[in-house]
Amino acid sequence: EAGVAQSPRYKIIEKRQSVAFWCNPISGHATLYWYQQILGQGPKLLIQFQNNGVVDDSQLPKDRFSAERLKGVDSTLKIQPAKLEDSAVYLCASSLDPGGVNEQFFGPGTRLTVL
Amino acid sequence: SQKIEQNSEALNIQEGKTATLTCNYTNYSPAYLQWYRQDPGRGPVFLLLIRENEKEKRKERLKVTFDTTLKQSLFHITASQPADSATYLCALGDKIIFGKGTRLHILP
Numbered sequence: 355e356a357g358v359a360q361s362p363r364y365k366i367i368e369k370r371q372s373v374a375f376w377c378n379p380i381s382g383h384a385t386l387y388w389y390q391q392i393l394g395q396g397p398k399l400l401i402q403f404q405n406n407g408v409v410d411d412s413q414l415p416k417d418r419f420s421a422e423r424l425k426g427v428d429s430t431l432k433i434q435p436a437k438l439e440d441s442a443v444y445l446c447a448s449s450l451d452p453g454g455v456n457e458q459f460f461g462p463g464t465r466l467t468v469l
Numbered sequence: 470s471q472k473i474e475q476n477s478e479a480l481n482i483q484e485g486k487t488a489t490l491t492c493n494y495t496n497y498s499p500a501y502l503q504w505y506r507q508d509p510g511r512g513p514v515f516l517l518l519i520r521e522n523e524k525e526k527r528k529e530r531l532k533v534t535f536d537t538t539l540k541q542s543l544f545h546i547t548a549s550q551p552a553d554s555a556t557y558l559c560a561l562g563d564k565i566i567f568g569k570g571t572r573l574h575i576l577p
Contacts, residue, residue, distance in 0.1 A: 358512075387565070396558050396567030397513065445512050455501050455520070455562070460512030 356380065358461035360446050366467045372434040375464045379427070379448030385409070386423055387458065388431050389445040397445055403429065433466075441468045471497040473561055475568040482549050483576050490544040490571045492559035499562035502535055502542050507556045507570065516557075517544075549575045 359378040367373050379386050385404050389397035400419065402409040405426035414421070418437070423429040433440055443465050447458040476491035492502070501520045505513035519526045519535045519542065526533045532545040546553050556570040 389567075394569070396560075396569050398567070399565045402565070447512070455518065457503065457515035457518060458513075460514070462510075463512050 358446055358448055358459050360444075360461035360464055362464055363462065364465050364467075366469065367436055368469050369438055370435040372432065373436055373466060374430050374432045375444050375446075375466075377429045377431070377446030377461060379429070379446070380450075380459055383448035383450050383459070384426075385449045385451075385456075386429050387447040387449075388421055388429070389447065391443045391445055391463070393442070400431070436466075436468045438468050441466055471495070471561065471566055473559065473566050473568045475557075475559060475571045477571055478569070479572040479574065481574045481576055484549060484551060486549055488546040488549045488553070488573055488575070490557050490559075490573065492542040492544070492568055494540050494561055497540075497561060497566075498537065501562040502533075503560045503562070504531075504533055504542075504544050505558045505560060505567075507558055513558055546573075551575045551577050 361376050387402050388400045390400055391397045400414045401411040401421045403423040406423045419433055421431045443463040445460055445463045447460045449456040449458045473494045482488040503518045504516045506516055507513040517526050517533045519533045521537050530547045534543045554575045556572045558567050558570040560567045
C-alpha cells in the first residue's frame, strides 16, 4: 500500500513570496490533515478535511494560509505572503474513517525555509 | 485552553532497561489518546491508541496506560534497544493536540 505522498520535500523562499505544497493521501482515506511542525515542537493542526469539506480550520492563519481538497482526494496548502515565522515542516496526514477513531498516516513532510 | 505536557525533552536509558515516558494534560477530557514515534526528517508513525475506558494497552514490547483521574498517560518500552531511539509524541484524541515530544536515547 502506497503511503502519503508530499511534494516538494524542501523549499526555500524569501519573505513575502508565495509557496504551495501538495499532498496525495492514501487511497480511500476520507480524512486529510495539514500540520505545521516548528523545530523542537509537536505538530500543530492547521486544517482537517473530511472528503472535500472542512472539519476544523480554527488554527489556520486565514489571512495568509489557504488550503483546498478538490474532489476529496489531493490537497494543496498555500502561504501568501510568507513570513519568517512560517519556517517549519509542513506535514500531511490521512486517516480512513472520519466517524471513528483511527490512526493517522503521515507523509514525509515539506521543509520550508523562509529567508 | 487545553494543555499537554510530556515530562522531559530528552531521556537516556541503558539498553535492556525499561523506558517510561509521561504525558500529562489539563483542561480537557479526551475520549482517546495516541502515541507516535518520529525519527529525524520523517513524519510521525502511529504506535498505539488507548481509549478513556481502557486502563492499559499492549503491543509487543510497548505498553500504554491511561489514567483519566490523574489526566496522565504512561508509555513504556521494555527490553529497550538502540533502534528504539527516537522522539515519542503523545496526542490527545478528537482535538488532535500533540505534545512537544520526548527524545529517547537508548545507550548501548
